[in-house]
Each structure stands twice: as C-alpha cells, then as structure tokens.
Amino acid sequence: xxxxxxxxxxxxxxxxxxxxxxxxxxxxxxxxxxxxxxxxxxxxxxxxxxxxxxxxxxxxxxxxxxxxxxxxxxxxxxxxxxxxxxxxxxxxxxxxxxxxxxxxxxxxxxxxxxxxxxxxxxxxxxxxxxxxxxxxxxxxxxxxxxxxxxxxxxxxxxxxxxxxxxxxxxxxxxxxxxxxxxxxxxxxxxxxxxxxxxxxxxxxxxxxxxxxxxxxxxxxxxxxxxxxxxxxxxxxxxxxxxxxxxxxxxxxxxxxxxxxxxxxxxxxxxxxxxxxxxxxxxxxxxxxxxxxxxxxxxxxxxxxxxxxxxxxxxxxxxxxxxxxxxxxxxxxxxxxxxxxxxxxxxxxxxxxxxxxxxxxxxxxxxxxxxxxxxxxxxxxxxxxxxxxxxxxxxxxxxxxxxxxxxxxxxxxxxxxxxxxxxxxxxxxxxxxxxxxxxxxxxxxxxxxxxxxxxxxxxxxxxxxxxxxxxxxxxxxxxxxxxxx
Amino acid sequence: xxxxxxxxxxxxxxxxxxxxxxxxxxxxxxxxxxxxxxxxxxxxxxxxxxxxxxxxxxxxxxxxxxxxxxxxxxxxxxxxxxxxxxxxxxxxxxxxxxxxxxxxxxxxxxxxxxxxxxxxxxxxxxxxxxxxxxxxxxxxxxxxxx
Numbered sequence: 072x073x074x075x076x077x078x079x080x081x082x083x084x085x086x087x088x089x090x091x092x093x094x095x096x097x098x099x100x101x102x103x104x105x106x107x108x109x110x111x112x113x114x115x116x117x118x119x120x121x122x123x124x125x126x127x128x129x130x131x132x133x134x135x136x137x138x139x140x141x142x143x144x145x146x147x148x149x150x151x152x153x154x155x156x157x158x159x160x161x162x163x164x165x166x167x168x169x170x171x172x173x174x175x176x177x178x179x180x181x182x183x184x185x186x187x188x189x190x191x192x193x194x195x196x197x198x199x200x201x202x203x204x205x206x207x208x209x210x211x212x213x214x215x216x217x218x219x220x221x222x223x224x225x226x227x228x229x230x231x232x233x234x235x236x237x238x239x240x241x242x243x244x245x246x247x248x249x250x251x252x253x254x255x256x257x258x259x260x261x262x263x264x265x266x267x268x269x270x271x272x273x274x275x276x277x278x279x280x281x282x283x284x285x286x287x288x289x290x291x292x293x294x295x296x297x298x299x300x301x302x303x304x305x306x307x308x309x310x311x312x313x314x315x316x317x318x319x320x321x322x323x324x325x326x327x328x329x330x331x332x333x334x335x336x337x338x339x340x341x342x343x344x345x346x347x348x349x350x351x352x353x354x355x356x357x358x359x360x361x362x363x364x365x366x367x368x369x370x371x372x373x374x375x376x377x378x379x380x381x382x383x384x385x386x387x388x389x390x391x392x393x394x395x396x397x398x399x400x401x402x403x404x405x406x407x408x409x410x411x412x413x414x415x416x417x418x419x420x421x422x423x424x425x426x427x428x429x430x431x432x433x434x435x436x437x438x439x440x441x442x443x444x445x446x447x448x449x450x451x452x453x454x455x456x457x458x459x460x461x462x463x464x465x466x467x468x469x470x471x472x473x474x475x476x477x478x479x480x481x482x483x484x485x486x487x488x489x490x491x492x493x494x495x496x497x498x499x500x501x502x503x504x505x506x507x508x509x510x511x512x513x514x515x516x517x518x519x520x521x522x523x524x525x526x527x528x529x530x531x532x533x534x535x536x537x538x539x540x541x542x543x544x545x546x547x548x549x550x551x552x553x554x555x
Numbered sequence: 556x557x558x559x560x561x562x563x564x565x566x567x568x569x570x571x572x573x574x575x576x577x578x579x580x581x582x583x584x585x586x587x588x589x590x591x592x593x594x595x596x597x598x599x600x601x602x603x604x605x606x607x608x609x610x611x612x613x614x615x616x617x618x619x620x621x622x623x624x625x626x627x628x629x630x631x632x633x634x635x636x637x638x639x640x641x642x643x644x645x646x647x648x649x650x651x652x653x654x655x656x657x658x659x660x661x662x663x664x665x666x667x668x669x670x671x672x673x674x675x676x677x678x679x680x681x682x683x684x685x686x687x688x689x690x691x692x693x694x695x696x697x698x699x700x701x
Contacts (some may be wrong), residue, residue, distance in 0.1 A: 114569075141570050144682030144698050148570060168677040168700050204671025206633045265634055275675035276701055314633060317677045321626055324681060325619060341618065341681035482569045486674065486701060513672030555675065 072108070074118050081105070085138070085534045089118075094339070095125040099134040102477075102534055107138065120147040123339040127152055128347075129159020131413050131420055135472055137427050138534040139481040139526075143167075145342030148426035151475045156408060156419040160336065160345035161353045163327055163360070165423030166406050168320040170360055171367035172311030173245070173402040174428075174450040176461065177375055178297075179382065180394030181304040183284045183550065189385050193282065194508050194551040196381035201280055201374055202272040204512035204555040210271025211235075211373060216263050220255040222270070223362040227372045230270075235376035236397070242439045244400040245429060248368040250361035250407070257359040259322050266315030266366055271373035275516055275555025278310040279455065280378060283547035286458060290544045293445045293463055297398055299545050306395075307459055307547065308374050309452055311404065312367035319363045323356045348421050357406070364405060371400055398461075399439075399448035403428045403478035411473050422473050430464030430476040430541045438464075449541045453480045453528030455520060455554075456505050459547045460532045467539040476541035480528035486519040493518030502552075511554040520554065559691045563591035572676075572699045573683075579692035581617070582645045585624055585656070588697055589642060592625055595699065596632070596673050600640050604661030608639055613655045618684050620647070620654050621695070625679040632673075636665045676701055 072079045074089070082088045082100075087108055089099040099121040103111060111117050117140045124146055125134035131153045140149035145164025154160055186193065202210050211233075214222065222229040226249025231238055241247045255263070273280060285303040288294045299305070312319075330346035330353075331338055338345060346352035379395040386393070406423045413420070431438050431447040438447040446463040453459045468474050484492065498517050502509050511517045535541045561578040574591040578584035593600055610627060614620035631637045639660035646657045676699050683696040 142568060143570065144680040144700060164682075168680075205673045205675045206636065206667065206670040261630070265630075275671075275673070276677075318630075321622075321678055324622075325615070328619060328681070329615060341684055344681065485567060485569050486572065487565060515672065515674055519674065555671065 072112065074112060077122060079108070085538060089122060095122060096128070097125050097130050097133050099125045099136070101136040101140060102138045102538060103140065104534065111140065114142065116142040117147045120145070121150065123343060124150055124152050126339055127154055127160055127162060127343065127345060128336055129155040131155060131418070135475070137475070137477040138531045139426065139477045139479055141481045143425060145340055146423065146425040149477065149481070150425045151423065151427045151473055153411060153420035153422045153473045154348065156348055156421055159348055159421060161348045161356055161406055161421050162343050162345040162423065163320050163323045163356060164342040164344065165425050166320070166360060167404040167425050168317040169311035169404055170316035170319060170363035171402045172404040173367060173371065173400060174452055175308040175371045175375060175400040176398040176450050177306045178299065178394065178396050178398050179304050179306070180392065182302045183304060186304050186550065190282070190508055190551055193381065193385040194510050194553060196385050197280060197378060198510040198553045200377045200381045201553060203275065203553055205275045207272040207274060207555065208268035210377060213268040214270065216267065219263055219266055222369050223253050223255045223258070223365050225249065226365040227368040230369045230372035230376070235373045240372065240397045243397045244368055245402050248372065248400070250364045252358050253361035253365050254358035255362055257355045258319060258362050262315050262318035262322065265318050269313040269315060270369055271377060272313060272370070273310050273374065273553070273555060274313055277520060278555060280374065280553045281307040281455070281549050282551040283307050283459065283549050285545050286548040287546040290542065293544045296442065296445050297448060297461065297544065298396060299461065305547060306375070306378050307450070307452060308371055310370060310374065312363040313370065315366045316363040319359045323359060326352050327356065360406065364402065368400065399450065401428050401450050409474070411469065420473070422475070424475055426478050427475045428478045429474055430468040431474050432464050432466040432469055449476055451477060451479060451528060451532055454522040454525035455509065455549055455552045456502055456507055456522035457527065458529070460528065460543060461545040461547065462532065462536070462541040462543050464541055465539055468541060472540055476535045477531050480525040480531060482524055483526045484524040489521055489524035490515060490518045492523065493521055507549045508551040509554065513555070516555050561587050563587050568698065571701045574697045575694070576697055577692065577694050581647050581693055584686065584693040584695065585621060585645055585647065586642050588621060588625060589628055591697060592628065592676065592679070592699065593640065595676060601638065601661065601663045603641060604663050606662045607643070608660055608662040610658040611655070613653045615653060617654055617686050618681065620656055621686065622679050622681060622684070624656055629676055629679070632665065633670070636667065636670055638663050638665055674701065
C-alpha cells in the first residue's frame with residue numbers, strides 16, 4: 072500500500088514497514104493489524120509522525136510504533152525511537168509533557184467477596200484521601216523548595232524515608248525509582264513552584280486509581296511469581312509528574328527550539344525540537360527530565376501509600392492481613408540511556424518511549440531478582456469498564472523494539488465527541504450497572520473517559536502477545552475507580 | 556473560500572484537541588487562540604471584571620510567543636486559580652532580538668472546586684504550529700495536549 076510518496080509493506084503478521092525514503096534516516100515500523108492500518112491510512116497523521124521520527128539525527132534501526140499508535144504531537148503516541156548516545160539527538164517531544172507518566176500495580180490479600188460489601192466505603196475513602204482533578208494539591212504537606220530538590224535527587228526513596236511505603240518497594244520500580252542524573256539546578260523556579268504541593272495527587276484526564284479484581288490468568292507460573300491469583304483484589308494507579316513535568320517539558324522545548332537552529336538540525340516538526348545528546352542543551356534536558364521522572368515515581372509511591380491507608384481504614388485490618396505489596400511500576404513517557412544490540416554489537420542509545428512501555432526479558436540485569444525467571448512486568452491499562460492487562464517483557468522485544476511494547480488502548484473518540492455522546496446519560500449509573508463504582512470531581516471527565524471512547528485494549532495486547540513482544544499473564548477487571 | 560474576520564474552528568483530533576485559527580491581525584490571532592483554549596475549559600466565559608492584570612512576555616519567535624502566552628494563561632488557571640478574560644488590550648511588537656507581548660485583561664478568581672472539575676490541558680504544543688500570513692490576515696493550527 073501507499074502513503075503519499077511512501078510505500079508501506081506488510082513484512083510479518085501484524086507488522087508493517089515503510090522503507091527508508093527521501094529524508095528518512097531509517098525505516099519506520101508499525102505493529103498493527105491490516106484493519107488497523109487501514110484506519111491509520113485514513114487518519115494520516117500517526118503514519119506521518121512515525122515517518123518524521125525516522126528523520127531524527129542518529130536514529131538507530133527503525134522509528135517504531137506500537138499497535139496503540141495514534142496522533143500525538145511530534146512523536147506519535149505509541150512511538151519508540153533509539154538514538155545514538157554519542158552522535159544522536161534527544162527530543163523532549165519524544166517524552167512528552169507528562170514526563171514519566173506511568174502505571175503502578177499493587178496486590179492485596181483480599182478477594183472480591185471480601186471487598187464487595189465495603190466497596191462504596193473504600194471508594195469514598197480513596198476519593199477523600201487522594202486529591203484528584205485539575206490543580207489538585209496538598210495530599211501531603213506542601214514541600215519547601217529545598218525539600219522538593221531533595222526529592223528530585225533521591226527519587227522514590229525520598230517518599231519511603233518520609234514513611235510512604237517500604238524500602239523493599241524500590242526493587243519493584245523501573246530504575247529503582249530514581250534516575251541518577253537528576254539536577255534540580257536545571258529546573259526552573261516555576262517548575263519547582265508547581266511541584267511543591269502536587270506530590271501524591273492524581274490529576275485529571277485519563278489518570279486514575281482503580282480497584283481491580285484479577286479476572287483471568289493466562290500464565291499461571293508467572294502469575295504465581297508475581298503474587299497474582301484469580302479473584303484477587305489489586306490496585307492500579309495511572310498518573311505522572313503533574314504540573315512539574317509539564318513545566319519542565321515546556322521550558323526545554325524553548326531551549327531545544329534554539330538548539331536545533333544552533334546545531335543545524337533539520338526537523339520536520341517544531342515539536343520534534345532536539346539537541347545532540349552530548350551537547351550542553353541535551354545534557355541539561357536529561358538532568359531536568361530525570362528530576363521530573365523522580366517526581367513522578369514519588370507521586371505514585373505516595374498515592375500507593377495513601378491507598379493502603381484507605382484500605383486499612385475501610386476494613387479495620389492490620390497491614391499484614393491486607394498484604395499490600397507493590398508488584399511493579401512502569402514508565403511509558405521517558406527517554407533513557409540503555410544498551411541494545413545493533414548489528415550484533417552492544418550499543419549505547421537514548422531510547423525515547425512516548426506512550427510505550429519498557430518490556431525487558433527474563434535474565435535482564437535491570438529487572439528485580441524476584442522476576443529474573445519470568446521477565447519484567449508490563450502494565451497495560453484499558454478503559455474503566457472493560458479490563459487492563461499484566462504482561463511480561465521478552466527477548467523478542469529486545470531484538471525488535473528496543474525492549475518496548477504498547478502502553479494502553481488508544482482513544483477511539485475525541486473528547487469532544489465523547490462528551491456529546493455522554494449528554495443526557497447517567498454514566499455513573501451505567502458504570503455501576505456494569506459493576507464499576509466511579510467517583511470523579513467532574514462529570515465532563517467521566518464523559519470524556521467513558522468506555523466507548525476507547526478501543527478494546529485486548530486487540531492491542533493480543534498483537535504484542537502474538538508477535539512475542541510482550542506476553543499475557545493476567546487480565547484485571549475494574550470494580551471501582553477514582554478520577555479527576 | 557477563506558472567511559474574513561476572527562474565529563477558531565475545532566478540528567477532529569482523537570487524543571488531544573486541535574484548532575484552526577484565523578484573524579485579521581496578529582494580535583487578534585493571539586486573542587482567538589486564547590478563546591479557543593478557554594472553549595475547552597469553560598462553557599461560559601466571565602463578563603468584564605473590575606480587577607485587571609497585565610502580562611508582559613518576550614520570545615525568540617512569534618510561535619514561541621504564542622505558546623508562552625497560552626501556557627501563561629494555563630499556569631494562571633491551574634496554579635493561581637485565576638482566569639484572565641476578557642482580553643482588553645493586546646500589543647505585539649518586535650525588536651531585532653525578540654518579539655514582545657503586552658496584554659491587559661480582566662482577572663477572575665476560580666474556586667478550587669470548579670477548577671478540579673475542568674478538563675485538564677497539560678500544555679500548548681508546537682506541533683504543526685506555524686503562523687502564516689494569508690490574504691485575509693493570519694492563520695495557524697494549534698494543538699493542545701490533554
């Protein structure tokens with residue numbers, strides 16, 4: 072098939088390639104069914120963006136797009152690009168505004184039967200404990216700028232030192248909850264101001280805290296290692312670096328716009344503004360981005376701890392009886408220094424994941440000892456009525472996608488259309504009829520995030536499962552949700 | 556055929572929000588851009604206010620100035636809980652090294668409760684942002700990250 076002057080070839084089941092053409096420095100590869108590809112061709116922008124990413128200086132192997140690809144800004148959402156650490160560029164557009172937006176899964180010892188009668192009270196407690204909505208703040212005491220800088224440097228261990236969670240939790244967070252190059256001197260006063268009162272807040276939009284039940288196990292051996300069993304109650308948290316991260320991204324897009332000119336980088340979209348990784352601008356961005364990543368890990372750490380408190384208060388049981396444990400925490404908006412095999416040689420690259428999840432295989436040194444035999448857990452949320460998935464990274468992902476996989480369902484309807492569709496409907500009642508209790512600050516957010524607004528995440532997860540990139544372990548069904 | 560006047564038009568964007576904006580002057584393009592952003596947040600905009608706020612910004616390019624202006628308005632909403640509207644005066648001038656904006660607008664307080672219920676706009680992006688002169692004035696595409 073053809074897209075403008077670009078040829079698109081089906082090179083394997085559910086894998087399309089756009090060969091290097093014109094200004095592209097590498098081919099682009101998109102994981103999609105033929106039917107999905109038809110929709111992408113009609114939509115145009117996501118494919119155009121994957122082609123644009125293939126023009127980033129120093130890009131290695133391919134510009135990649137996962138099956139949840141959709142129109143983003145600069146990179147497509149679902150985009151992955153690895154650039155050479157010495158000769159390539161870093162692009163804030165390949166990370167996004169919500170730096171280290173990610174997902175965290177915690178287990179409990181409770182089962183659906185034990186929770187059902189208290190679900191409404193639990194959701195109330197959670198809603199009153201975890202601030203949600205635009206401008207949500209003060210989950211914990213407002214931090215001084217000096218204290219916030221300590222948090223930015225120390226990563227999630229800061230939250231643990233303050234009593235939010237256990238030291239052991241760090242083993243189950245990507246990068247152990249801390250990017251070491253964080254330098255608060257690279258962060259603006261305004262970013263610090265925005266971060267001071269937002270640690271432990273969920274925010275709005277597609278961010279959520281869900282009480283799920285383990286609905287189906289696909290891989291019982293891996294589920295046992297993860298501590299998952301059928302009908303178990305678990306907690307899924309999706310949020311990021313809040314206004315702090317948005318500000319860091321915005322600040323550095325200006326810096327990168329000038330850097331692109333300074334270093335004579337020819338980029339097809341302003342939002343792909345970049346600088347060489349090794350330039351002062353590139354290094355400064357990486358140090359500021361690391362601060363935002365560390366902020367997000369603290370945010371999810373504090374929220375998880377607040378959620379545990381809400382469970383304890385609701386059920387009046389001891390922490391030992393609750394058995395609240397972090398299973399894993401993944402990032403899906405980040406750029407990181409990683410080593411991958413390129414042309415048979417280990418090569419250091421800057422892997423940009425914009426709406427894509429790291430999916431490292433069994434035996435990889437960067438995954439927890441406990442998961443060495445099964446691989447890195449990958450958490451893929453769906454919409455608030457259907458299901459989410461727990462998967463595992465594979466060696467195939469290392470070979471084909473720089474150790475990356477999909478990150479979610481992808482929207483089917485624009486927010487505007489979803490709101491229109493929600494008019495005159497009692498969405499909370501509809502969701503409750505499907506067995507999902509929802510509490511939200513605003514009904515507009517519930518309408519924007521209604522299940523019909525999203526594609527079926529199972530379609531996305533199955534492509535990656537069947538391609539051997541990330542394999543399914545368990546399916547989670549929502550029982551209750553809090554949102555902005 | 557291109558309509559004359561100042562207006563914004565929501566275009567179909569599945570994940571985020573995008574507008575085509577046209578105006579007879581650069582100043583009006585900025586005002587329309589602000590109105591497009593507010594349309595994502597508020598069903599009704601406040602009437603005139605006795606309280607006024609002045610903004611002064613400078614940037615390296617006109618596109619950067621537009622993003623800075625809109626992100627400033629967003630920052631005031633989400634952090635300072637204030638909406639700047641109506642825009643009473645907006646002036647853009649350029650020097651050799653930069654482009655400057657001066658704006659005077661009405662200033663209204665938003666309650667934390669109302670703020671929490673708004674659609675969250677994470678930022679104004681540079682994606683497809685290219686302010687062009689047309690026969691009838693100025694045009695740009697504007698994409699917001701939601």
